[in-house]
Amino acid sequence: MKKLVTGVPVIFCFLAASVAAEGICATEQCEKAQNIPNLPTDVKSFVDQRDGCDHFREEPWDGGDDPEVKERREFIFKNINDLCTGTDKRLAELRRKYRYDPMIIELLIGYEDRIEHQ
Known part of the structure; x- marks a missing residue:
């Protein structure tokens, strides 16, 4: 049993990478983003990062x-740190940059403004 539990993070990382490669979303915001034609690369990158963060x-x-x-908890905390760090600033920058694009703003409004170190 110990080997199975210990291997869960490795298996999960593999599955998460496969899911991301196939364009499967973990959040509603990610699904909305997939329906926006010609989504700018910087917005797509943010959505992908924040999708993992929110997951x-x-x-x-x-x-x-x-x-x-403890191993599972450390795995979760490491991923939160890696994926969530900097997203508050990126979200604010994207909202400013695309303030005149209603489709992108509608997508970005769906994200919490501040998730880092509240």
Whole structure:
């Protein structure tokens, strides 16, 4: 059992990479973005990053001291740190840049303004 639980993060990373490569979304905002024709690269990049960030922010984790639980929690926290850092600033910049594009603004309004270190 220990090997199976320990291998979960590796399997999950592989599956997450496969899902991202296939264009499958973890959030409603990502799905909305897929329906916008000619989505600018910088917006697409933000959506992809924030999709992963929001996914891990919603992941349940246990506060226990069991080694497998600690490993899973560290995995979630690392992904949150890697994927969420800088997205508040990027979101604000994209909202300014595309303020005259109603489709993009409608997409970006769906994101929380501040998720980092509140």
